[in-house]
Amino acid sequence: MTEETSTNSPSSNEPKSVEIVANPEFITWKYPPYCELCNVCFTGESCSKLHFEGQNHKNRLHTWKKYQHSETPSNNLKKFLCEICWKEMDTQRILDDHCKSPAHSKEVKGRSIVKKLKEEYRQLKQSNNIE
Numbered sequence: 348m349t350e351e352t353s354t355n356s357p358s359s360n361e362p363k364s365v366e367i368v369a370n371p372e373f374i375t376w377k378y379p380p381y382c383e384l385c386n387v388c389f390t391g392e393s394c395s396k397l398h399f400e401g402q403n404h405k406n407r408l409h410t411w412k413k414y415q416h417s418e419t420p421s422n423n424l425k426k427f428l429c430e431i432c433w434k435e436m437d438t439q440r441i442l443d444d445h446c447k448s449p450a451h452s453k454e455v456k457g458r459s460i461v462k463k464l465k466e467e468y469r470q471l472k473q474s475n476n477i478e
């Protein structure tokens with residue numbers, strides 16, 4: 348007696364979301380198709396290159412580095428940092444306001460996309476054995 352379960356997948360339950368997947372062609376890139384610091388992803392190497400060499404990115408990188416190199420925050424470091432946007436705030440209140448801003452929520456959204464993309468990118472790289 349064989350019982351076969353029908354493979355009816357109850358699809359169309361989920362609202363259609365924009366799926367961003369890593370393009371296998373990206374793996375040969377010198378620049379990744381996303382920027383973790385700025386929570387953005389790119390559609391081509393030239394966009395990516397442009398971004399990583401741009402001032403916007405460099406500013407964030409600067410802030411990021413500052414926090415990576417200090418295990419114990421010195422007095423020079425402001426404590427009110429948004430670790431999503433890598434922006435320093437003067438007071439907790441400003442930070443709170445910032446976290447409610449549309450600009451910040453956009454970054455949060457971007458971060459989740461980048462996270463996913465990063466994992467796919469990593470797997471692609473691994474399967475292609477690229478160092």
Ligand SMILES: [Zn+2]
Nearest residue numbers: 382384385404
């Ligand atoms: Zn960036």
Ligand SMILES: [Zn+2]
Nearest residue numbers: 429431432451
């Ligand atoms: Zn933020």
